[in-house]
Amino acid sequence: MEKPQNPAVDWSRHPRILRTAVVLRSGGVVAYPTEAVWGLGCAPAQEAAVRRLLALKQRSPDKGLILVAADIGQLEPYLEGLSTGQRQTLADTWPGPVTWLVPANGRAGSWITGQFDTLAVRVTNHPLVQGLCRAFDGPLVSTSANPQGRPPARTALAVRRYFGQQLDYITPGQVGGRANPSEIRHLVSGQIARPG
Known part of the structure; x- marks a missing residue:
């Protein structure tokens, strides 16, 4: 598969990305490369898929999950109620490695x-993930591909070692050049919840 940094590739039309999107729409749990590590993803509106993802990670449902999108428009339903200034703060850091905790609006x-009474959201700058969100036509759950307490997978081989045949699909590709997962900030307070 072509390198994700290749700007000439329309990832949203790549056959393997389209296949991943079909798996996601059918309630599947997939792995895909992100900016720094491999991620697990599923459709955020499908509760059964999210609960299966959490079980695979052995992660408590109380901890919440991140939604990743191709552009700010894909997150619009979750941003209703934000002020113009708050929206500008988001726009100033996206696409990029900053996850924002925005007030949850019930969507x-x-x-x-x-x-939590917040929702974690990010607009990715990884071309493959952008293409995947566009092919899926919306944001995706994005959490590191590892069982709780284990190091995040940085290769597809590590994903397979962790999860074997339990995933519905592993999207071919490469992680971006970041050494660390995204920084997490509170939109209202501006406090950093996790350094990047």
Whole structure:
């Protein structure tokens, strides 16, 4: 598969990306490369898929999950109620490696927000992930591909070692050049919840 940094490739039309999107729409759980590590993803509106993803990771549903999108427009339903200034703050850092905790407005299920009154959202700058979100036509759940307490997978081989045949599809590709997962910031307070 072509390198994800190749700007000439329309990833949203790549056969393997289209296949991943079909798997996601059918309620599947997939692995795909992100900016720094491999991620697990599923359709955020499909509670059963999210709960299966959480079980694979052995992650508590209380912790909440990140939604990743190709552009800010894909996140629009989740951003209703934000001020013009808050939206500009998001736009100033996207696409890029900053995940924002925005006030939850009821559009995301509790299986996404967990125990929190915020929702974690990010617009990716990884071309393959952008293409995947466009092929799926919306944001995806994005969480590191590893069982809780284990190091995040940085290769497809590590994903297979962790999860074997339990995933519905592993999207071919390469992680981006970042050494660390995205920084997480609170939109209202501006505090950094996790350094990048």
